[in-house]
Amino acid sequence: MAWLERRQIGLYLAAIAAGGSVGVVVPGTSLLEVAIYPVLGLLLYATFLGVPFASVGAALRDVRFLLAVLVVNFVFVPAVAFGLSRFVAGEPALLFGVLLVLLTPCIDYVIVFSGLAGGASDRLLAAAPLLMVTQVLLLPVYLWLILGRDGVAAVDVGPFVEAFVVLIVIPLAAAAGTQALAARYRGGRRLQAGVLGAMVPLMMATLFVVVASQAAAVRSQAAQLVILLPLYAGYLLLATALGWFVGTSFGLDVASRRAVVFSGATRNSLVVLPLALALPPELALAPVVVVTQTLVELIGMVVLVRLVPALVPHAVRERPGT
Template sequence: MTMTDTMPDPQPQPEPGLAGFGATALLAGAIALGAVVGLLSPELGRRLSAGTDPTLLLLVALLFFEVRLRAVVAGFANLRFMAIAWGANFLIVPVIGFGIASLFLSGQPLLFAGLLIYFISPCTDWFLGFTRMAKGDTALGAALIPINMVSQLLLYPVWLWLFARHTGVADLAAIPDVLLQWFLIPFVAAQALHFALSRLLPEGAFARISDWVGFAIPLVTAVLIVQIFAGNIGTVADNLAAFAVILVAIFLFFVATFLMGEGLARMFRLPYPQQALLAMTTAARNAPLMLAVTAVAIPDQPLILAAIVIGMLVEFPHLTALKQLLLARVRRKGALA
């Protein structure tokens, strides 16, 4: 047993109220609402689409407020696992994602870029709730959140340069400034606010604020999706056949990352709580943050954003099924013990 198996969870996570098929229904409803608004009233759709900046800023603020930097301390208790998870998420998974995106969408640069961006960014929020439900190591998982967040923001232009510069969809030279102004500075501001409120407010009041932030993130994400589809439904509708291909590519990506995680868990003889955590962190993707980053870094490209949203639709049912698979493993081992 490792130290992290006995440590208290530094960031308690209730089972997500909008997880699994509930979140999928919310996102599908947002797509449908945006599409209906855009088709019935193109002018209203354009107005909604033009107002995405405030929604983006709110989403970024909520995501960054949730990050607990102090949780990184727990990671020092198991640097071995942290290195395995970081290498899987930021070295192996991007190569898998590039291979699958190239196989299916090499001739469609916008959709290729969107799918690649979805693939390369590990989740920094709801994966921990699924890890808890699968009886995984949430103390160690909480330490991954800030590391994953900072790593993917810093590596975002690197991955685009390595894997997508041939598409010509982004001004790579401008992306570092965009990340600094829209994300790294807000990250520092949100963390400063988090620190101040945690010190000034009673523990119960601050906990209620944290719960509200966690509940608000999928709702704000849904609002952003409505705005994206309301203003761009015509462009999206012209490429419906390609989205079916994207669904197949995402399914194969989830299979490949699961097999990768299984192989790493066996190679390094990880205990079950860490196996479950590795499975969840390499399966869940950070679509809300990538929607925000990409909408700012690569503006006026709705197909890229739509590809990211399609990934979100598949992800929640996949995480729910993965949770059940892992729990079945636990029950089977218990029966054999």
Template structure:
């Protein structure tokens, strides 16, 4: 099996591991504490193997095509935050659910959107070049967007005293990835190691969702009643994000392959980057993490639809 085949089948891998985690957590409830302890190092490894594929030290290359970059920035950091805030009005006034939805919808993806761009006949070099810009901006702008969209009471659980462990879980792998990138580029033969690390995000994310499902079994049960409300919202986001990409591509006069890449960028979200922040929330806010995992599953099934819709219909 090659890596592209593995990534093409990842939705079924994650679904299987979630079901397995729910079964293990239901059968052996005492194991949830062990899963909670294992979750943090698993997240660190996942983020490192993901960030190490992002050209963090080549941010300047993202600006070679200014029209494409302008479309990416306008879509991910202006249009989609406005769309997320609009969709939020259809949710029940539940601070946990609203926070989980915003956490995941406000951050553009920096990893598997490249894979889907490749599978959907997009422009892969442009996708790779723009990833460090998306990553840096989402981390800088996420607190601003949350402050604007949530009232003070809802934003209180995200104070620095609460989330500093989550910040370390994200920042430390990012720094390690940047150091590794410099080390890889020092000798061409070391690139083979980075290619091997590129195999790890899918199995590590499968491990993470397995641990989440097993550790948060009670939160999953509490969130079941929310699925009929949240799932349609995530589906609507996917459809509207693609249509926004179509409009921006026309406005910026982007080539077809770049328009497809733009659609995959707007349609995919960085769910596991915000998971550490969801897990740092106080007791009683566990449903936020369940909402984030649910969005990633909806998104993956949505990407199967995108792979047909984007190249064959929307950007022919």
């Protein structure tokens, strides 16, 4: 397992490359889409299993961190999303897809990637319900401000509720039960150790399934989607800088600042994809727009796992009271 952890970044890149190759070459890989929630749920179960639940309670009382995450995601990011969306303002499907994905902060694998970079996973876990509720309430508002009444009419909260239950509630309950077993029984401790030792393979499986299931759809629309690559890459750069700025301005500790950076940079693409699939025919390209963001973001996350610890090093002197 130590060998896997030392080489995890290279292995994640290999999983992304393999998923892309298989998705393009092998027919029918889009059917792997049904496996996204199960593999992501297993990954999050393993992630939650490594977070002491006592620390989650303390994280809920960390008002400065919660405010920093809200400011990044619902004050600064909407302004960035609006600015970047101007580049596709003449294409309704591209515009709707870009706004849909950039306006919704991630609540699932952000916890995993932040933890890999030494971020405060427990605080992000505690913030997940707040982020979910806030984005459900504010997404229609932002779409109304930018797109008008038609943008609001297309929003359905169903996919948000389903994703929260499948990706947060169920894995969280399973992890809590496993931790309780581990505290009392040797078998529980073995199970916990085995699951935690499988983190790298689970992450590789998740990356492979997500990329392989969507690669063919992206390739088929590549000519129309090329403009999105610099747009999404630009978002990652801007959101990373904003996360660093807000985390520093709020005087957060190193782990919390790293978590704020990841919260701003990652988007809720896997949750809003079902919503995009339910859009009317004239917006049929929107799901592929969302998927393209997923592919760019996954590569960006692998880079940020290495970059963020350098951007927010432990050597930085922390302010009093952090």
